[in-house]
Amino acid sequence: MTNKFKNYTLPDERGHFEKFGGKYVPETLIPALEALESQYTRVKNDPLFQSELSDLLKHYSGRETPLYHAKQISEELGFDIWLKREDLNHTGAHKINNALGQILLAIRMGKKRIIAETGAGQHGVATATVAALFGLECIVYMGKEDIRRQKLNVFRMNLLGTEIRPVLSGSMTLKDATNEAIRDWVTNVETTYYLIGSTVGPHPYPMLVRDFQSVIGIETKAQFAKQAGKDLPDRLIACVGGGSNAMGLFYPFLKDNVKMIGVEAAGKGLESGEHAATMTKGEFGVLHGAASTLLQNEDGQVTLPHSISAGLDYPGVGPEHSYLNETGRVNYYTATDQEALDAFIWLSEKEGILPALESAHALAYLRQDDNEIEKGEQIVVCLSGRGDKDVHTVAESLGVDL
Amino acid sequence: MSRIKKLFSKPKEKLIPFLTAGYPELDSTIELVCAAVDAGADMVEIGIPFSDPQGDGPVIQKSSQQALNNGITLKRIFEQVKQIRIQTDIPIALMGYYNPILKMGHEAFLDNCVSADIDGLILPDLPLDEAGPFCELAKSKGLSPILFVAPNTTNDRIRKISELAADLIYAFSILGISGNELSSKKNLKAYLTRVRENSVTPFVVGFGINTRDDVVWFNQHADGAVVGTAIIKKLNGSKLPAVTTKDFIKELKGIK
Numbered sequence: 231m232t233n234k235f236k237n238y239t240l241p242d243e244r245g246h247f248e249k250f251g252g253k254y255v256p257e258t259l260i261p262a263l264e265a266l267e268s269q270y271t272r273v274k275n276d277p278l279f280q281s282e283l284s285d286l287l288k289h290y291s292g293r294e295t296p297l298y299h300a301k302q303i304s305e306e307l308g309f310d311i312w313l314k315r316e317d318l319n320h321t322g323a324h325k326i327n328n329a330l331g332q333i334l335l336a337i338r339m340g341k342k343r344i345i346a347e348t349g350a351g352q353h354g355v356a357t358a359t360v361a362a363l364f365g366l367e368c369i370v371y372m373g374k375e376d377i378r379r380q381k382l383n384v385f386r387m388n389l390l391g392t393e394i395r396p397v398l399s400g401s402m403t404l405k406d407a408t409n410e411a412i413r414d415w416v417t418n419v420e421t422t423y424y425l426i427g428s429t430v431g432p433h434p435y436p437m438l439v440r441d442f443q444s445v446i447g448i449e450t451k452a453q454f455a456k457q458a459g460k461d462l463p464d465r466l467i468a469c470v471g472g473g474s475n476a477m478g479l480f481y482p483f484l485k486d487n488v489k490m491i492g493v494e495a496a497g498k499g500l501e502s503g504e505h506a507a508t509m510t511k512g513e514f515g516v517l518h519g520a521a522s523t524l525l526q527n528e529d530g531q532v533t534l535p536h537s538i539s540a541g542l543d544y545p546g547v548g549p550e551h552s553y554l555n556e557t558g559r560v561n562y563y564t565a566t567d568q569e570a571l572d573a574f575i576w577l578s579e580k581e582g583i584l585p586a587l588e589s590a591h592a593l594a595y596l597r598q599d600d601n602e603i604e605k606g607e608q609i610v611v612c613l614s615g616r617g618d619k620d621v622h623t624v625a626e627s628l629g630v631d632l
Numbered sequence: 633m634s635r636i637k638k639l640f641s642k643p644k645e646k647l648i649p650f651l652t653a654g655y656p657e658l659d660s661t662i663e664l665v666c667a668a669v670d671a672g673a674d675m676v677e678i679g680i681p682f683s684d685p686q687g688d689g690p691v692i693q694k695s696s697q698q699a700l701n702n703g704i705t706l707k708r709i710f711e712q713v714k715q716i717r718i719q720t721d722i723p724i725a726l727m728g729y730y731n732p733i734l735k736m737g738h739e740a741f742l743d744n745c746v747s748a749d750i751d752g753l754i755l756p757d758l759p760l761d762e763a764g765p766f767c768e769l770a771k772s773k774g775l776s777p778i779l780f781v782a783p784n785t786t787n788d789r790i791r792k793i794s795e796l797a798a799d800l801i802y803a804f805s806i807l808g809i810s811g812n813e814l815s816s817k818k819n820l821k822a823y824l825t826r827v828r829e830n831s832v833t834p835f836v837v838g839f840g841i842n843t844r845d846d847v848v849w850f851n852q853h854a855d856g857a858v859v860g861t862a863i864i865k866k867l868n869g870s871k872l873p874a875v876t877t878k879d880f881i882k883e884l885k886g887i888k
């Protein structure tokens with residue numbers, strides 16, 4: 231491995247991971263991003279903030295989450311699989327780690343109105359939850375298509391007192407919900423905190439979301455050493471939508487001799503044109519405030535992604551992932567809708583765990599013939615969320631009428 | 633002297649209409665820009681449609697989507713501007729989100745601008761923090777980058793932005809996206825005075841400008857007024873877009 235990661239300090243002070251990252255936003259948002267960054271810099275080393283956050287992570291969200299040795303599937307495949315059980319968090323996914331961190335930031339900044347975008351609805355639910363906890367007004371933008379496929383989460387958000395604003399532009403999915411949240415923020419920047427849900431967007435968001443999610447990797451490291459009786463796993467695997475659960479797992483291991491795999495959604499197949507395989511099929515571009523990798527046509531128009539999993543149905547990817555891809559530190563592969571569905575059923579039957587369809591993409595990689603995993607490897611997979619929200623989608627694909 | 637510099641050295645009222653390229657028909661822009669010029673427009677801003685226009689409200693979003701459905705491309709826009717250039721000598725600025733420009737490449741994009749005889753470039757998602765290399769290259773090719781300031785931009789930053797832009801800057805009238813309503817004239821006046829005092833270049837104002845009265849008022853407190861959403865709204869469903877454009881520009885200019 232290159233020395234680059236021995237003393238890794240990116241992003242630089244301008245928010246760049248070399249050519250990726252930055253702040254490609256309307257001038258109106260620059261003061262808000264600067265205020266956010268200076269507030270974040272303050273709380274990062276503030277023991278009071280950090281203890282408030284770890285207290286909430288522990289007593290409200292139920293951390294630490296277990297690292298579970300999945301013996302049945304390990305035996306079947308011939309290597310050891312450890313599942314980092316982010317699905318056991320309050321609200322059912324890793325998204326709450328970030329939502330708790332950012333809501334404390336919002337409170338310190340005196341903001342009373344919270345907005346967020348959501349795809350699968352997991353980030354929306356996490357945001358609605360923390361807004362309810364602290365008595366703040368909350369508005370979530372969600373594409374109409376995602377509202378259709380994630381009905382359960384929509385109702386959960388309503389119960390939590392959040393207003394859902396359906397987004398009808400573009401593909402009516404996560405990308406368009408993000409556009410709409412940004413428009414709201416530009417308009418209400420003085421009163422509103424934009425609680426972004428992944429390691430995407432303009433600096434400092436990719437950095438602070440990564441930091442708030444790093445609890446995943448920090449816990450994993452300590453748990454693995456204790457439970458496996460070995461210093462480090464051989465390989466880490468996580469699904470990548472915007473990239474927050476993956477960054478959270480990977481970041482504390484970047485300097486270590488551990489292989490890392492990000493799995494994106496290949497939808498109906500890489501050659502079908504209907505996929506969300508940004509790293510494999512995308513090119514350098516700018517969307518939602520950051521330079522990264524982007525699915526786009528020859529005129530630089532963003533193309534519509536597809537994935538059965540709403541949380542991966544995004545044409546971009548976090549800038550730090552683009553950097554990790556370019557440097558070769560992380561390798562990115564894909565799994566199709568069908569492979570994810572198969573993995574969903576496989577884990578349910580073998581381990582008694584219904585994974586989120588997003589996380590099922592990471593699991594699907596374990597079963598691919600050409601995955602280069604060697605017998606006897608120790609592998610940690612981030613089980614980023616639970617599959618309850620996807621039961622309707624899975625039933626539909628199996629032709630079962632609920 | 634560049635067309636932009638020349639125009640803004642004259643102490644006269646300036647109206648700058650915005651038109652989405654490729655809207656309502658693929659090649660309408662040629663006819664509509666010429667109609668606007670005939671009716672008295674002082675400069676025009678031509679919008680490059682983008683799939684994800686973050687700074688725009690529903691009216692301009694829809695026009696951009698329609699234009700993309702019509703098949704508009706950057707290449708076609710350059711051809712259209714060449715046609716327009718045969719007929720008029722007023723300053724022409726392209727407004728566009730960064731990604732399509734990045735995809736074409738700074739050098740190729742700017743060379744195309746030069747050969748289409750375009751004068752200015754307005755990039756709403758390329759703020760001071762990221763704009764350096766693009767602006768320097770544009771200026772070296774004789775083009776004017778027109779950077780934005782907003783009501784929450786500090787005085788020091790207004791100065792830096794105007795220094796990088798060099799010829800002209802664009803002040804958002806409001807915190808918000810195109811199509812939003814103006815805030816109180818009192819707040820606006822204080823803000824525009826601040827821009828006047830800190831900018832080293834002339835400045836135009838846009839967003840929320842709809843009427844003849846607005847155009848007059850903004851020309852008293854700034855160096856020109858940009859009208860976008862109001863024009864696109866008029867064009868929605870118009871049977872004779874060129875006539876609609878001409879009539880509305882005349883109205884905005886106060887020409888009977």
Ligand SMILES: Cc1ncc(COP(=O)(O)O)c(C=O)c1O
Pocket residue numbers: 323324325349350351352353427428429469470471472473474475476540541542586588589614615616
């Ligand atoms: C369970 C789960 N996993 C993964 C993701 C993808 O997001 P990210 O790549 O930011 O972890 C989502 C997004 O909604 C999710 O709900």
